[in-house]
Amino acid sequence: MNARLRVIAPAFALMAGLSLAACSGAKTPTSTPTTVPAAPTTVAASTFNPPATTAPSGQTSDSALDQQIQGVSNSLNQVNGDLANADKAAANGG
């Protein structure tokens, strides 16, 4: 179900429920709600999991692997910089 359907579905369900109740001769509730609950304007972030990068259950996702690779690459850049700085200082002498 896409995000838009998630947003409007509860409102339709509520309206459908009210219509069915009216057509079936159901007893009118003694306390009719005067307002319809506002439909949510946002959908919880957890519903936006990117399916394309989700690995099989229990596995590290593609995006997590890529983050790990980027992290180790960054660390190696630091190591390379330190090796170069050590050489540069030594070349300066004294």
Added chain:
Amino acid sequence: MMAGLVVMMAAPATAQPTTTIDPVARTAAEAAITMRLADLNARVTLVNQTPSIGASDRSALLSELNSTISGLQALNTTITNETSVTAFRTEAGDILSTYRVYALVLPQVHLVRASDEMTAVVIPAFQQLETDLQSRITAEQQQGKNVAVTTAAMTDLANQITAMQTDTSGVSATLLGFTPAQWNADHTIVSGPRHMLGSAFSAAGQALKDVRAVRAVLS
């Protein structure tokens, strides 16, 4: 700066004995100390801001840096107030021979930092990647995918991790054990640990290629 220090330390054989210190030489000596103090203080900040440096290595590095800083500050005061030409020449030479800021101390800082980054961050990260990639390979294999192409890279990844562990083992401790006196006796003492870390870095580069090759196969 090095040339200036050498000139003021070496009296020409034919020169007449001087009774006063050349103000240019004194200024050069003071500038040489100022430059070293700035570089040392920058390394104190660097060490304090590097989380991968182990606690004992951090303590040892800061101890060395701070003792070098306090020693050079005292020497600077001595040189500024010195009246003896002979004593001044000795003190100017001490800037180099007693402290070895560029030849030894700064390389120690950067090489220990590199070594600790390898052992505390890089190697564990590759080990985690090895585990995670193998898990993904197994899962995709169970789904019928042909993952045979990953075998060689995974084998090499394991070998490179072993090489990194071997090349970094004990390197920080070795580096931290060096003193200016040892460097004065043997100018090549840093070369061994430097070579080991270069090898570890090369192994890490190959391991990264292996990881990327396997990652490219996984969907």
